[in-house]
Amino acid sequence: MSRRAAGWVLAIALLLVLGSLAWWWQRGSGGGRAGRRSAAAGEAGAGPTERHAFDLYFPAGGGGLRAERRELQVSESPKDRIRKVLEALLAGPAAATAAATTAATPTPGASAAAPGADAGLVRPFPPEVKLGSVELSADGTAFVDLRWPDHEDPPESGSTEEIQRVYCLVDSVALNVPQVNRVVLLWNGTQRITFAGHLDTSRPLLPDRTLLAP
Amino acid sequence: LRVTELHRPVFLATLLLALPFLLSAQIGRPEAPPRGPVVVLDGRELPVPVTISPGGPLFALRPLVESLGGGLSGEDTGESFNLKIEATEVVTGIGNAIITVGEEIVSLSQPPVRGQGGPQVPLDFLRKTYGAVSGYSFDWRPEDSRLIISRRESREIKVTLDVVHLQGMTTVVLQFPETPRYRLNQQPGSVEVQLLADRLAPPVRKRVEDSLVQDVTFSPQQVRIQLVPDAEVESYLLDNPFRLVFDVHRKSAAPVSIGSSAAAFDLRSSTRTIVIDPGHGGTETGAIGPGGIAEKELTLVLARDLEARLSQRLPVRVVLTRTDDSKLPLDNRTAVANQNKADLFISIHLNSSLGSGAHGAETYFLSSQASDTRAENAAASENVGGTAGAGTAGDAGQENQDLQMLLWDLAQSHHLAESQRFAGLVQAELNQALELRDRGVKQAPFRVLMGAAMPAVLVELGFISNPDEEAKLQNPAYRANLVEALVRAIGRYLEPPQADRRSTPPLPPTQGAVRSNPGSPTPP
Numbered sequence: 001m002s003r004r005a006a007g008w009v010l011a012i013a014l015l016l017v018l019g020s021l022a023w024w025w026q027r028g029s030g031g032g033r034a035g036r037r038s039a040a041a042g043e044a045g046a047g048p049t050e051r052h053a054f055d056l057y058f059p060a061g062g063g064g065l066r067a068e069r070r071e072l073q074v075s076e077s078p079k080d081r082i083r084k085v086l087e088a089l090l091a092g093p094a095a096a097t098a099a100a101t102t103a104a105t106p107t108p109g110a111s112a113a114a115p116g117a118d119a120g121l122v123r124p125f126p127p128e129v130k131l132g133s134v135e136l137s138a139d140g141t142a143f144v145d146l147r148w149p150d151h152e153d154p155p156e157s158g159s160t161e162e163i164q165r166v167y168c169l170v171d172s173v174a175l176n177v178p179q180v181n182r183v184v185l186l187w188n189g190t191q192r193i194t195f196a197g198h199l200d201t202s203r204p205l206l207p208d209r210t211l212l213a214p
Numbered sequence: 215l216r217v218t219e220l221h222r223p224v225f226l227a228t229l230l231l232a233l234p235f236l237l238s239a240q241i242g243r244p245e246a247p248p249r250g251p252v253v254v255l256d257g258r259e260l261p262v263p264v265t266i267s268p269g270g271p272l273f274a275l276r277p278l279v280e281s282l283g284g285g286l287s288g289e290d291t292g293e294s295f296n297l298k299i300e301a302t303e304v305v306t307g308i309g310n311a312i313i314t315v316g317e318e319i320v321s322l323s324q325p326p327v328r329g330q331g332g333p334q335v336p337l338d339f340l341r342k343t344y345g346a347v348s349g350y351s352f353d354w355r356p357e358d359s360r361l362i363i364s365r366r367e368s369r370e371i372k373v374t375l376d377v378v379h380l381q382g383m384t385t386v387v388l389q390f391p392e393t394p395r396y397r398l399n400q401q402p403g404s405v406e407v408q409l410l411a412d413r414l415a416p417p418v419r420k421r422v423e424d425s426l427v428q429d430v431t432f433s434p435q436q437v438r439i440q441l442v443p444d445a446e447v448e449s450y451l452l453d454n455p456f457r458l459v460f461d462v463h464r465k466s467a468a469p470v471s472i473g474s475s476a477a478a479f480d481l482r483s484s485t486r487t488i489v490i491d492p493g494h495g496g497t498e499t500g501a502i503g504p505g506g507i508a509e510k511e512l513t514l515v516l517a518r519d520l521e522a523r524l525s526q527r528l529p530v531r532v533v534l535t536r537t538d539d540s541k542l543p544l545d546n547r548t549a550v551a552n553q554n555k556a557d558l559f560i561s562i563h564l565n566s567s568l569g570s571g572a573h574g575a576e577t578y579f580l581s582s583q584a585s586d587t588r589a590e591n592a593a594a595s596e597n598v599g600g601t602a603g604a605g606t607a608g609d610a611g612q613e614n615q616d617l618q619m620l621l622w623d624l625a626q627s628h629h630l631a632e633s634q635r636f637a638g639l640v641q642a643e644l645n646q647a648l649e650l651r652d653r654g655v656k657q658a659p660f661r662v663l664m665g666a667a668m669p670a671v672l673v674e675l676g677f678i679s680n681p682d683e684e685a686k687l688q689n690p691a692y693r694a695n696l697v698e699a700l701v702r703a704i705g706r707y708l709e710p711p712q713a714d715r716r717s718t719p720p721l722p723p724t725q726g727a728v729r730s731n732p733g734s735p736t737p738p
Contacts, residue, residue, distance in 0.1 A: 010226055061569035063653075122568040135307045137294065143312055158501035158509060158566030159578070159674060163658065165568070186312065189321040193661055194544060197494055198563075198672070200661040 047075040054081075056089050057171045057212060058121040059164035065171060066121060066213040068093055078179040082142055083134050089172050090131060092123030124168045126155070132189065140181035141204050142173050147188055154187055154195040162196040167211050174207035182206050251359035255281055263331040264359070269324035271354060273340065273361065274331030282344055282363070289333050299347045308333065315343055337361070372415045373437065375430055377422055384426040386439055386460040393456045398449065405447055405460060407437040426462045452549050459553075486558070486708055487531045488524060489551035491662065492517035493563035493672075496541025501566030503678035505685070509564045510539065512687055516675065517562050519697045527701055528708065548665035558636065558704065559670035561662050564687065566679035573680045576653035577641040578672040579633035580663040632669035636707045640673055643699040643706075648692075669707075673700070 051071050060066035072084045125146070132145035146169075148154070157165070170183045182204035184191065193202045251264035251271060260281050263274040279286045279297065289295035297304040306313045311325040320342050326335045337354050344350045351366040371394050376387040388407065399406040416432030428440040441447060441462060448461045492513040494500035500509025514536070521532045533554050535547040551559040565572070637655045645652045653674075663670045675696050676683040686692045 006222075013226070059568035061567075061571040063567040063569075063572040120569055120571075124568065133310050133312050135294070135310050135312060137305050137314070138296075143314070145312060156499050156501065158677070158679065159563060159658070159660070159672070160565050160567040160572060160677075161501065161679070189312065197498055197500060197544065198658070198660050198662070200659045200664060202661075203659075205659075 047077060049073050049075045049080075052081075054085050054088075054176045055172075056085065056093075057168050057175070058089070058093050059124050059161075059168055060122070060213055061120040062213075063160045063164065064213045065164060065168055065211045068121060070094060078177050079134055079136050081177045082136065082144070082173050082180065083131065085172050085176050086131050086134070086144060086169065089168060090123075090125060090129060092127075093121035122164075124165050132186070136179065140179060142177070142180045142183045143186065144169060144173065144183060145186040145189055152188070154192075157196040159196075159198040162194075162198050163211065166195055166199050166201060166205065167208050170205045171207045171209070171212065175209075251361070253278070253361045253363065255363040262361075263329070263334070264361075265327075265329050265334055266359070267324065267327075270336055271359070271361070272324075272327060272329065272334035272336055274329065274333070275326075275335050276332040278340070278344075282348070282350065284344075295333055297343065299343060302343075302347045304343050306333070306335070306339070313339070313342075315346065369412045370415045371409075371412045373417060373432070375417050375420070377424055377427060377430065379424055379426070382463065384424050384462040386427060386430065386462065388437060388458040388460075390456045390458075398458075400447065400449075403441050403443060403445075405439045405441070405449070407458060409435050426464065450552065452546075452553075485529055485531055487533060487554050487556045488558045488560065488704060489533045489535060489554060489556040490517045490520055491535040491547045491551075491559065491561040493561055493662075495536050495539055498541055501564060501678055503566075503684035503687075504681050505688075507678055507684055507688065509566075509678060512564055512678070512693075513562045514539065516693060516697060519693060520560075520562070520700055523697055523701050524704065528705055530704075530708075544661045545665055547662050548667075548670070551670070552665065552667050556666075556668050558707065559663075559666045559668055560640075560700070560704075561660075561670070561672040563672060563674050565674040565677045567677060573677050573683055574653040575641070575644045575648070575676055576656055576674045577637040577644070578656050578658050578660060578663070578674070579637045580630060580666075580670065581657035581659050629666070629669050633663075633671055636669050636703070637671045637673075639706050640671060640700065640703040643703040644673075644675070644696070647695050647699040647702075 050073070052074050053069055053071050055067040056070050057065040057067055070088055072088055074081045074084045126148070128151075129146055129148045132147040133143070134145070135143040137143070146154075154165070155161075166185065169185060173183050174180045184204050185195070185201050186192075187195065191202060193200065195201055251266065253260045253262040253264065253273065260277060262277045265272040275297070276286060276289065283299070285296075285298040287296045287298075294305060294307040294310075297306065302316045304313060304315050306326055308328055309325045311322045313320050313322060313326075322336055322342075323338050324336045326333050326339065328334070337352060340350075340352045345352060345366070349366045351364055353362040353364070354360075355362065371390055371392065374389045376385075376389070378385045378387075394409055394412050397408045399408060413434045414432055414437065416434075419432075422428070422430050426442055426445045428442055429438075431438045431440070439447070439460060439462075444465050445462050446465050448463075450459050450461075451457065452459055492510070494508075494510035494513060496510075498510065500513070502508050517534055518537075521534055524530055524532050531554075533550065533556065535550045536542050547561065548559065565576070634655065641652070641655050658672075660672050663672060676687055678684045678687060
């Protein structure tokens, strides 16, 4: 065997060894790590982000919803956009134009507007209510989970207040994210027949433009 | 020396080639004695990779699907994958503890992850999918890390029977302590309730003496209701506890057409039944006014006043869904109306809003979208069941429930026009009698209106979130005006419908879930 041929044999053997090690790493203990990375990459925030304008539909005085235009830093991912829109909605109206608006119902669920909120616009839920999981199915159904620690039920309210709470979420998501055509709301991880004794929330909800003030 | 130099690379290559085998042998040896988790199906070990995580074991789904049946798609790519078990679709997101099983959204103890063997799922995923749909049981034994999978043994379910005959109709009620999986077979002259997975513990045999029901017989797998030849039956479900209800009547006595209100009026008895539903109750306070008044208290007061005035003024029988401060599920409220064969259902509420300035009364009836969506869902489920093989054991119970829901919704859609007419009368009377802002007739997918098999409205008699209206609502004279307005609206509705019908044009198809009546000058 010539020196040149022996060199080729050594190179091929090295490649085989490296390939085997890589396969073993992928299949074995390293695979789990790779999987977790993949799952994490699928979460919101994947990819480059950009400033994008959204209409957030806040509860308004008189019983309807009114849009507030807001620029949010989002990626191309629909889930990221759903999440950012809802987080901004739950945080309340922007602090640009000051007005002391408060919820009319002094129940535990009553929620003051964010400090310095736009006149007439109201934060839909108490500040302790946070956004949990967000999921988007292939058929355009967004699953939105709201979490309020230590509160089994959503805030008690009349029907108009419940409609404002539910549809500010549904409209803000479905009218801003084209991939969403209907929304399923969860409360502390479970779907409820109703949030406050009126609206049927046991099924996906379609957006409702009739609630939007002109 | 030259030979040795030439063969040195070959020697090194041989050594390197052997290295992986040496490594794997070295790595594999210490793992061998303590065996890893094992999955056993019917005494046979399955090659299912299992990961023990802090939240509990995670099982590779793909090999389980191959053994238990079903179809898995999209598991290699994307953020979510689909699992089809019989006719039920399970949508699961990697890293998300919320999944959907059919139309149900289900929470998991921990989210599925990607791992060895593809997606790995927690134990409750298996129980809530294969367990719920196909009847498998999953017994995890942590002491020896074994998952034992087996077909769940059938349960013995006690059933109680009630047969009541009243005013020409017989009602047969089968009550179960828990929801069974069953199929309903309806044939001319009989109805059979066939259990799919469980066994019946029949009640003590008692003779049925009835002019419409010849006999009710029980076997471990079915209940058979034998009717007289000219009888027909309508069935529906009630919850808490689970009941199957069969209304049996003679064919000639059946309503001609639900959609033809004039004909229906002719066939009704002279005494109409009005069911009044005081909104909320018990721990469900409803809205609370700035002065501390709870909606549930005022709705009960108003409902009692309305009951008293209706009984004095009109030839009606009045039934209240609740007469005290008790919590009543929404579905039970319409069930009360259905059981009483009500001609009208009125749910009384007081309103609240976020933001200031809302005031006035408004009257809702069910949005057709709500009715249509539920009907479509039910029809879709039924179609799936039909194409996948009628009588598939796993979803037959659900299919039957969907069919029941479809029937309810179809019936309700026939009542929408009448509900709208009645809502218009209520709103008109409230506007005329009171100095309230007319917020108009609206439609919404309100749960309490969904199961009603008669015209049904929900009336909001003012905003207790508004301090002025809260104060007014505490005034008995003001409440009496409200009640009078409702009595007049009910009286007008129960008159022959021609005159009032002309004044209330039908709504065009609903675009939104919550909408105002066209022509109403008020914003939503």
